[in-house]
Each structure stands twice: as structure tokens, then as C-alpha cells.
Amino acid sequence: MATSDYAAxxxxxxxxxxxxxxxxxxxWVDDLVEAVDDAQTSEEFQAWLDIQRxxxxxxxxxxxLIKQQCPEATRVAGYRTWQNEFDRHVKEGERAxxxxxxxxxxxxxxxENSPSYHENTDCDYDDSPPEEWSKGLVGFRPAPVFDISxxxxxxxxxxxxxxxGDAETLLPAVLDAAEDVGVEVELVSTGEWxxxxxxxxxxxxxxxxxxxxxxxxxxxxxxMASTVVHEYAHARLHVGIDDDTERSKxxxxxxxVAYAVGRQFSLxxxxxxxxxxxxxxxxxxIIRERLKRISRTSQTLIExxxxxxxxxxxx
Numbered sequence: 001m002a003t004s005d006y007a008a009x010x011x012x013x014x015x016x017x018x019x020x021x022x023x024x025x026x027x028w029v030d031d032l033v034e035a036v037d038d039a040q041t042s043e044e045f046q047a048w049l050d051i052q053r054x055x056x057x058x059x060x061x062x063x064x065l066i067k068q069q070c071p072e073a074t075r076v077a078g079y080r081t082w083q084n085e086f087d088r089h090v091k092e093g094e095r096a097x098x099x100x101x102x103x104x105x106x107x108x109x110x111x112e113n114s115p116s117y118h119e120n121t122d123c124d125y126d127d128s129p130p131e132e133w134s135k136g137l138v139g140f141r142p143a144p145v146f147d148i149s150x151x152x153x154x155x156x157x158x159x160x161x162x163x164x165g166d167a168e169t170l171l172p173a174v175l176d177a178a179e180d181v182g183v184e185v186e187l188v189s190t191g192e193w194x195x196x197x198x199x200x201x202x203x204x205x206x207x208x209x210x211x212x213x214x215x216x217x218x219x220x221x222x223x224m225a226s227t228v229v230h231e232y233a234h235a236r237l238h239v240g241i242d243d244d245t246e247r248s249k250x251x252x253x254x255x256x257v258a259y260a261v262g263r264q265f266s267l268x269x270x271x272x273x274x275x276x277x278x279x280x281x282x283x284x285x286i287i288r289e290r291l292k293r294i295s296r297t298s299q300t301l302i303e304x305x306x307x308x309x310x311x312x313x314x315x
Contacts, residue, residue, distance in 0.1 A: 009068045011098045017142050021098060029284050029291070037277040045265040045274055045290040046259070047071065052295055053260035056302045060288075060295040062099040071098045076145040088153030096144030097171040103141055114138045121150050169219040170265055173308040174228050180304040183235045184210045185228060187217040200227040202234040226258070226267045229301065233257035236297045249278050253294050265305065 009024055012015045028044075035041045051067040052060065054074060058194040066073050076097060082088045105114040108130075111123035117138070148156070178185040184205070193216050195201050200215040213231040217223055233254040241247050255272055262269040279287060 009220075010095060011069075011142070012095070017098065021065060021100070021142060024068055025061050026284070028064055028068065029287050032276070033279075033282065033284050033287055036279050041277055042274050045256070045276060046272075049260045049294075050169055050263065051297060053264040053302070056260070056264065056295075056299045058295075059100070060275050060291040063295070064291075066097060066156055067101050070147050072149065073097065073147040075148045077148075078145055079144065082146065082151050082153075086151075086154065086156060088148075088151040090146045094146060094150040098142050098144055098148060100140040101143040102137050103139045104135055105138045106130055107136045107138055108124055108133060110139070113135070138198035168221055169309065169312065170267075170305075171225045171228075173305050173312055174225045174232075176308040176312065177301070177304040178213070179230075179302065180307070181235065183213050183232060184208055185213040185215065185231075187224070188214050189217050198230045199223075202231045202238065211239050225265070225267065226262050229261050229267070229305075230254065232301055233261070233297060236300070237293065249282070249290075252276060252278055253290055254295075256294045257297045257301065260294070261301045261305070263300050276308050 009020075011020050013020075016097070032041060032045065048064060048067050051071070051073070052058075052063045055063050055066060055076070056068070066076065076099075078085070079090055082090060103114075107114065108118040108123060108125055109128070110125040111118060111121055113121060113123070115133070118125075118130070173244060175185055175187075195214070195216075198216075199218075200212050200213065202211055211229065211234075215227050215231065218224060225257075234250075237250045237253050237257070238247060241250060252275055255274060259269045259272040259274075261293055262272075282290070
């Protein structure tokens with residue numbers, strides 16, 4: 001299926017591409033700010049989360065760009081990467097998906113600009129020549145990638161490294177990830193549970209150690225795994241936040257993280273609810289910070305759980 005069949009936006013004009021990529025992200029966030037209590041906005045938000053978990057090692061800016069250009073994307077790579085590493089070829093007539101990629105170059109130790117930009121600044125650093133400067137991130141540039149659906153050729157060995165559909169394998173991996181995540185986790189029997197109808201809680205350690213996650217022990221391993229993931233999100237997002245209003249706003253972030261991570265491991269997240277109206281008074285810059293936090297926290301949890309899944313499978 002060609003990208004043009006379902007693309008919402010495209011960046012074909014090289015002269016305007018940078019500005020259009022920036023404005024697409026800005027407009028999406030602005031729309032979210034203006035209509036946080038609209039049901040369709042929640043659906044848009046959930047659609048972004050589905051892309052974010054699929055490309056969890058990408059920034060929120062790039063997952064937004066992928067969503068707006070190719071919402072059905074599952075795996076993307078550059079034209080040459082598909083050819084050289086996977087023996088696949090981009091089909092004729094396919095339209096590129098444009099994302100931001102980092103520019104790594106030598107940086108001035110003082111102004112942190114690349115040599116060419118450094119020459120056009122007021123920085124007078126000259127203690128060492130440019131060829132001796134350390135390399136670092138100096139910016140981003142647009143780069144074309146293509147989804148696997150836009151290519152043909154050799155089958156890939158496997159697109160799936162998750163413990164999909166195997167809650168008995170997943171739950172131990174989720175629990176084993178506690179130390180990596182930076183929490184202590186306890187499964188509590190029904191007779192000892194003291195938190196009413198709640199299935200899990202996250203609280204700060206009285207001695208200043210790791211946050212403590214307590215989860216009600218029950219027969220459904222998948223349900224327990226889902227609860228633990230949700231409380232991990234709370235531990236990463238809520239600890240140290242004393243303001244009640246901000247804590248309620250972080251609840252949406254935690255729900256979003258739990259949804260993205262749970263979906264990545266095929267947990268049933270149908271009950272997820274994104275009460276975006278709690279963000280009503282946030283401006284665009286604050287919303288961007290929330291999206292960035294959701295993206296980074298989801299990436300961290302997915303990577304830790306995947307690592308523990310692999311370790312457990314080896315033993």
C-alpha cells in the first residue's frame with residue numbers, strides 16, 4: 001500500500017520542508033491545547049500513543065511526524081538501510097516519511113556551535129583549533145525513511161521481540177525490572193490488602209529509599225502485570241510532586257505511559273481513560289513537556305522490561 005493512500009500530510013518540497021515539519025508538530029500540540037475535553041482529541045492522543053509505543057526509542061516529535069504521515073507504520077528505516085541490511089527495496093512511487101535526525105559535529109567548547117556556525121558568532125574562543133574540538137549534537141536535519149509496508153524483498157527474521165500473549169513469562173519480567181526502574185515492589189495477598197478497591201498503589205519510602213509499589217495478588221497474571229506497569233509509571237512521574245493539581249495532571253501521564261507499555265506487551269489496556277481535560281489550563285510549552293515525559297518514561301519501562309524478558313528466557 002503506497003503511503004500516499006493514507007498520508008495526512010507530506011513534506012515533498014525541500015524548500016519548505018523544515019518549516020512544515022516544525023509547524024505540523026506545533027499545530028498538533030496547539031490543537032490538543034485548544035480541545036483537551038473533546039472526545040476526538042482523546043482518540044488523537046491515543047493514536048499517538050500507539051505510534052509512540054511502536055517506535056518507543058524515537059522522540060515524541062518524530063513519533064508525531066510518523067503518525068501524521070503514515071499512521072499504519074510499524075517499522076521504518078532509510079532507503080539504503082533497507083537495501084544493505086535487510087535486502088529489501090523501496091517500491092517505486094513510494095513517498096518518504098520525513099523525521100528529524102541528529103547532526104553530530106565538532107563543537108566549540110565555549111559556544112557549542114559547529115565550526116561553520118562558530119565563525120559567524122561573536123564567540124572569540126581560540127584556545128584550540130576546530131579539528132581538536134570534541135564532537136557533539138549541534139542540531140537536527142530532516143531525513144527520509146520508509147515503512148516496511150513500502151518495501152519488498154527478503155522476509156525479516158522477526159519483527160517481534162515481546163513476550164506477547166504470555167502473561168506467565170511477562171509478569172516475572174515486569175517484577176524483575178523493579179530495581180532497574182528504581183522501585184521496590186510487593187505483591188500483597190487479599191487478606192493483607194488495606195487499600196480498598198484499588199488494585200495497586202505507589203507510595204514514597206519512609207526512609208527516603210526507592211518508592212514502594214504494592215499490588216494486590218490475584219490469579220490473573222496479565223492483570224497484575226498491567227497494574228505493576230501502571231504503578232511503575234506513577235513511581236517515575238509522581239514521586240516528589242507535592243502539588244495536588246499537578247499530581248492529578250500527572251495521573252494522565254501515568255495512564256498514558258501504562259497504556260503505551262501495556263500495549264507493547266499485548267496487555268489488555270481497553271479500560272484506559274485519558275482525562276485530558278485536567279490539562280485544560282496548560283499552555284503549549286507545558287503540553288510539550290508532558291509529551292516528552294510520556295515518551296521518555298515509556299521508553300525506559302519498555303527497555304527495562306524487554307531486557308528482563310530476554311534475561312529470563314536465557315535461564
